[in-house]
Amino acid sequence: MQVIDRKDNPLLNRVEIRFAWDHPNSPTPDLSQMVAAAAKAEPGAKEDLVFIKDVSTRFGMPRTTGLALIYSSEEASSIEPNFIVKRHNRVRGEESSAEGGDE
Structure with a gap:
């Protein structure tokens, strides 16, 4: 993963990272890999406070871009x-008990 732009956002207590991920000869990275x-x-970041948004992979190109929001x-x-x-909780394996419903 290559960091394209890093912006510190003190108002929202987070760091915003624009990234690009080249993945030749492999599938698009999944959410857990990006997190x-x-x-x-980001030094000192915890995986449970990282959220990935705006992920995009252009057709035919092995390059994925996106935005990572890392909260303090x-x-x-x-x-x-x-x-x-x-x-993100589903990817981390944390199902919330508030959802309810037995299947």
């Missing part, structure tokens, strides 16, 4: 929309 790489790119605390990350949090 791990973004956490590794659980409280700061509470501004993320619920559907984004649920998507």
Whole structure:
């Protein structure tokens, strides 16, 4: 993963990283791989406070671009929309017990 742009956002207590990931001869990286790489790119970041957005892979090109939002605390990350949090929790293996429903 290559960091294209890093912006510190003190108002929202987060770091915003624009990234590009070249993946020749391999499939598009999944969300868990992108979260791990973004956490590794920012010193002191915790994977559970990293959220990936705006992921795009152009047809025929082995290059994926996106935006990683890295929050400094659980409280700061509470501004993320619920559907984004649920998507990342599924990838991390943390199912919320509030959803309910036996299948």
